[in-house]
Amino acid sequence: MTVSVDKLIRMAEQIGANVSISTDPDIVAERLADHLRRFWDPRMREELCRAADQGVVLSPAVTAAVAMLKSSK
Amino acid sequence: MNQNWIPYRRELDYGTPEVQSRQQVTLAVDGQSVTVSAGTTVMRAAMLAGVSIPRLCATDSLEPFGSCRLCLVEIEGRDGMPASCTTEVDEGMQVSTQSRRLAGIRRNVMELYISDHPLDCLTCPTNGDCELQDMAGAVGLREVRYGYQGANHLDEAKDDSNPYFTFDPSKCIVCSRCVRACEEVQGTFALTISGRGFQSKVSASADEPFRDSECVSCGACVKACPTATLAEKSLISMGQPEHSVITTCAYCGVGCSFRAEMKGSEVVRMVPNKDGHANHGHSCVKGRFAFGYATHPDRITRPMIRDSIHEPWRKVSWDEAIGFAARRLRQIQEKYGRLAIGGITSSRCTNEETYLVQKMVRAAFGNNNVDTCARVCHSPTGYGLKTTLGESAGTQRFDSVMQADVIVVIGANPTDAHPVFASQMKQRLRQGARLIVVDPRAIDLVRSPNIAADYHLQLRPGTNVALINALAHVVVTENLHDPAFIESRCEAEAYQAWRDFISLQENSPESLESVTGVPADQVRGAARLYAAAGNGAIYYGLGVTEHSQGSTMVLGIANLAMATGNLGREGTGVNPLRGQNNVQGSCDMGSFPHELPGYRHISDEAVRRQFEQSWGVTLLSEPGYRIPNMFDAAISGEFKALYVQGEDVAQSDPDTQHVTAALESLECMIVQDLFLNETAKFAHVFLPGSSFLEKNGTFTNAERRISPVRKVRPPLAGKEDWEVTAALSNALGYPMDYRHPREIMDEIASLTPTFAGVSYELLDRLGSVQWPCNASSPGGTPTMHVGEFVRGKGFFAVTPYVQTDERTTRRYPLLLTTGRILSQYNVGAQTRRTENLQWHDEDRLEMHPADAELRGIGHGDWVGLRSRAGETVMRADVSERVQPGVVYTTFHHPNSGANVVTTDNSDWATNCPEYKVTAVQAYPVSQVSEWQQRFRRFDREQQNHLAGAEEPETG
Numbered sequence A: 001m002t003v004s005v006d007k008l009i010r011m012a013e014q015i016g017a018n019v020s021i022s023t024d025p026d027i028v029a030e031r032l033a034d035h036l037r038r039f040w041d042p043r044m045r046e047e048l049c050r051a052a053d054q055g056v057v058l059s060p061a062v063t064a065a066v067a068m069l070k071s072s073k
Numbered sequence B: 001m002n003q004n005w006i007p008y009r010r011e012l013d014y015g016t017p018e019v020q021s022r023q024q025v026t027l028a029v030d031g032q033s034v035t036v037s038a039g040t041t042v043m044r045a046a047m048l049a050g051v052s053i054p055r056l057c058a059t060d061s062l063e064p065f066g067s068c069r070l071c072l073v074e075i076e077g078r079d080g081m082p083a084s085c086t087t088e089v090d091e092g093m094q095v096s097t098q099s100r101r102l103a104g105i106r107r108n109v110m111e112l113y114i115s116d117h118p119l120d121c122l123t124c125p126t127n128g129d130c131e132l133q134d135m136a137g138a139v140g141l142r143e144v145r146y147g148y149q150g151a152n153h154l155d156e157a158k159d160d161s162n163p164y165f166t167f168d169p170s171k172c173i174v175c176s177r178c179v180r181a182c183e184e185v186q187g188t189f190a191l192t193i194s195g196r197g198f199q200s201k202v203s204a205s206a207d208e209p210f211r212d213s214e215c216v217s218c219g220a221c222v223k224a225c226p227t228a229t230l231a232e233k234s235l236i237s238m239g240q241p242e243h244s245v246i247t248t249c250a251y252c253g254v255g256c257s258f259r260a261e262m263k264g265s266e267v268v269r270m271v272p273n274k275d276g277h278a279n280h281g282h283s284c285v286k287g288r289f290a291f292g293y294a295t296h297p298d299r300i301t302r303p304m305i306r307d308s309i310h311e312p313w314r315k316v317s318w319d320e321a322i323g324f325a326a327r328r329l330r331q332i333q334e335k336y337g338r339l340a341i342g343g344i345t346s347s348r349c350t351n352e353e354t355y356l357v358q359k360m361v362r363a364a365f366g367n368n369n370v371d372t373c374a375r376v377c378h379s380p381t382g383y384g385l386k387t388t389l390g391e392s393a394g395t396q397r398f399d400s401v402m403q404a405d406v407i408v409v410i411g412a413n414p415t416d417a418h419p420v421f422a423s424q425m426k427q428r429l430r431q432g433a434r435l436i437v438v439d440p441r442a443i444d445l446v447r448s449p450n451i452a453a454d455y456h457l458q459l460r461p462g463t464n465v466a467l468i469n470a471l472a473h474v475v476v477t478e479n480l481h482d483p484a485f486i487e488s489r490c491e492a493e494a495y496q497a498w499r500d501f502i503s504l505q506e507n508s509p510e511s512l513e514s515v516t517g518v519p520a521d522q523v524r525g526a527a528r529l530y531a532a533a534g535n536g537a538i539y540y541g542l543g544v545t546e547h548s549q550g551s552t553m554v555l556g557i558a559n560l561a562m563a564t565g566n567l568g569r570e571g572t573g574v575n576p577l578r579g580q581n582n583v584q585g586s587c588d589m590g591s592f593p594h595e596l597p598g599y600r601h602i603s604d605e606a607v608r609r610q611f612e613q614s615w616g617v618t619l620l621s622e623p624g625y626r627i628p629n630m631f632d633a634a635i636s637g638e639f640k641a642l643y644v645q646g647e648d649v650a651q652s653d654p655d656t657q658h659v660t661a662a663l664e665s666l667e668c669m670i671v672q673d674l675f676l677n678e679t680a681k682f683a684h685v686f687l688p689g690s691s692f693l694e695k696n697g698t699f700t701n702a703e704r705r706i707s708p709v710r711k712v713r714p715p716l717a718g719k720e721d722w723e724v725t726a727a728l729s730n731a732l733g734y735p736m737d738y739r740h741p742r743e744i745m746d747e748i749a750s751l752t753p754t755f756a757g758v759s760y761e762l763l764d765r766l767g768s769v770q771w772p773c774n775a776s777s778p779g780g781t782p783t784m785h786v787g788e789f790v791r792g793k794g795f796f797a798v799t800p801y802v803q804t805d806e807r808t809t810r811r812y813p814l815l816l817t818t819g820r821i822l823s824q825y826n827v828g829a830q831t832r833r834t835e836n837l838q839w840h841d842e843d844r845l846e847m848h849p850a851d852a853e854l855r856g857i858g859h860g861d862w863v864g865l866r867s868r869a870g871e872t873v874m875r876a877d878v879s880e881r882v883q884p885g886v887v888y889t890t891f892h893h894p895n896s897g898a899n900v901v902t903t904d905n906s907d908w909a910t911n912c913p914e915y916k917v918t919a920v921q922a923y924p925v926s927q928v929s930e931w932q933q934r935f936r937r938f939d940r941e942q943q944n945h946l947a948g949a950e951e952p953e954t955g
């Protein structure tokens, strides 16, 4: 495990809340995913994706962003 | 020969300040023709013509006063003998500065002065550098007919209560230069002249000793005093300097230029440089006086190593220490992978040093795990200003404030944290500029001599974004915006989206009143005042950035400035006040894990290729860990070694116990510093650092100004900091063979477009330069975004207010916010090792009387302070500066543990910690906290390990 998963999830949700500038969930997810790509060490992104796979409950925005991260890999 | 070593002489003094005017006037002084700006005084014009007129009460840092009558001149066609310091030039004027009549009067004046002045010139501290002495010589004083027996002030007692300078009233000639310096330059109004005629005398506040008066020890009066009345104690004990070197203060982001006045390799005094572009001859107590730390016995001057933090240090040679460090780093990489190590650069180090550290991490460590302490202060500034305007830096030069009509200060306390700039701002405010302060605390600026804020929006900590949105809402809905500016300079679509958002009723001051705690009519009034200003300028500090929405707030500030057209010209702008001396520089130099020098993203192929070619390595294209990520990864066992240059994360970073747990779990920790700081107590390798007096380099201040730092004496431990980094890199097998920091700057310039024109030769010539400095602006850029934003069109970012997770509860009903004070600097490692301790020997907890009473806490009592992160104990300072429900403290002393209490909550975009909001409880206690007991034990253990440091075996 890298950075504690709880903290990563908290951070991702926080980013999601702050980039929720549009009512279009795709736009929000894209901005969130973009932020994670630009500023997070890839190990942290992987950890977040793994948590999502393990069924941790995430907001729709973070869930969608995680899906985008996975598909762009 | 070192061209920067100048034989000591007093700075040239033109007598009265420079006047700028398009209208030029030509006159003749003693037959010498000279052309000057209209409004210039005869005294200054004479100096420009090469004629020095005797004077005592005039000096060019102060407005003329006309009291000593020594500067009289004769002007053809005019009656009498006007004072040249108060007479303005006229076209065709014919001035004579010498005649028998003038000589007689001047001699009489001097005779009167000298009859009430001790004649101990030979043993006087300013012997050889005294204007009274000079004038006696200049007027040819040969006798004092009044004798020395009349009434005089020769027996008056000296006041040496101030730790850095003395006041000897027997030598005072009551010229009032000190009083005027304190008013006009510093803006503190601590001195007065009381009494009249012979009785008149200078005194501090209400006849108090200096130490107890309002005086903030800026030294302006000492510099202005023409006699030995006000003199530096270091000058008194050491005598006159023999040479001087121009260098830059290593404390705060103002970046004042100083003359280090030297005797051999000892500093006699630091005197602010009149030609300094950031400070124009002014200083604060830190840069002026608090340099004694550099020779403090606590300085560690030998490299040391050890295998475990629980054993004594071993003093070793540089080679051995560097070799040991390199071996450990490589072993760890072999075992745990190359991503398991990283480095931290420092805002206290030079640009060149910072650049080298990030280069070593990227090229020699082979990863992007590099970060800097700006993470914990201004990282949101970088994010916010880059997103909206296109460049991660303040938009103006300091002097721009002199054109501002309305000044907005948000979450900054300039009189304490940026004192010299605060003095300049106060000058502008006394000239009539209006002031809006946004701060939970009543900072000094809200009400100080001859200044009162028009609005003090005393918001609840953590509600900045709500407030900035409310201000913008008023601007947009009341049509106070600048449509022409927005249309020509900003992205239309983004503006429309922002406009729709900000106009929502939920962003109105009335809707947000219950959130921010600021009455709606005050918000409306402040918004109208700012929007209607000819020039509105925003200055902000860590009270903006150190929040969970720090980045959003920076976006919001930039939005407000764009919406009102307050960018791209003097007097306006968005200006982050940077905490430490080289925060701007360390960010510029590529200290962030996702950015190469010049704020270019590591994923940018073209940029990366350029660096790869220059450095001869392949770089990773993905960002590395930020500081808090490094700590988390260390605790989870995946990050194993850290190189820290000039930072004290164990004291400065939030959630101390989490940080120290991380440091303890490292297998190799390398610290390069002046002292065994809190972080070094967890180190396995200690590499002694060099102070700013011991190295060459550059600092970049808050106005993007690159200024030279010059070596005035050899490094105590034998190496400048950049040499140490280069040695470590070489030992790791990545060659660095610079011979001088100028070569490092040349490399930076070759790789960074905004620095392309910067070189040491240019800095020697210009004194300093503001980046961008390149082919299109070879002399630097005082104002950014003129005509066009760096990113092209300005971008309005939508800024929803999101409440922080850190909220008060029944358990933690108070909000803690942290800050700093004038006499101490950051973690205090330097200032605590100077006489500045006299003003602040402990951190205290400010709390409102109502909160104190409720808890049975009295002023000076011990209080426990607890948050979900930890608990500490400090003494209470019951004060109405804070609102009920809010408590405040500083973090200058390690054992007060302010950061034991702050949490790991951070800015959403940058992870900048939320120092400014922690939910806490306070309660009376009778002993120190458990953490403090542990801290003391560990400190004792580490001090023993240092004291017991073994010498290498010889033979």
Ligand code: SF4
Residues within 6 Å of the ligand: B178, B181, B182, B186, B188, B189, B190, B191, B214, B215, B216, B217, B218, B219, B220, B221, B222
């Ligand atoms: S040191 Fe500065 S604040 Fe103190 S009296 Fe002199 S000018 Fe005023």
Ligand code: SF4
Residues within 6 Å of the ligand: B171, B172, B173, B174, B175, B176, B177, B178, B179, B202, B224, B225, B226, B227, B229, B230
């Ligand atoms: S203390 Fe110095 S500057 Fe002040 S009035 Fe006396 S002589 Fe002048």
Ligand code: SF4
Residues within 6 Å of the ligand: B249, B250, B251, B252, B253, B254, B255, B256, B279, B283, B284, B285, B286, B287, B288, B418, B419, B420, B421
């Ligand atoms: S204002 Fe800042 S840069 Fe200037 S002397 Fe003080 S600490 Fe140094």
Ligand code: FES
Residues within 6 Å of the ligand: B054, B055, B056, B057, B058, B065, B066, B067, B068, B069, B070, B071, B072, B083, B084, B085, B086
């Ligand atoms: S210098 Fe002009 S009156 Fe003193």
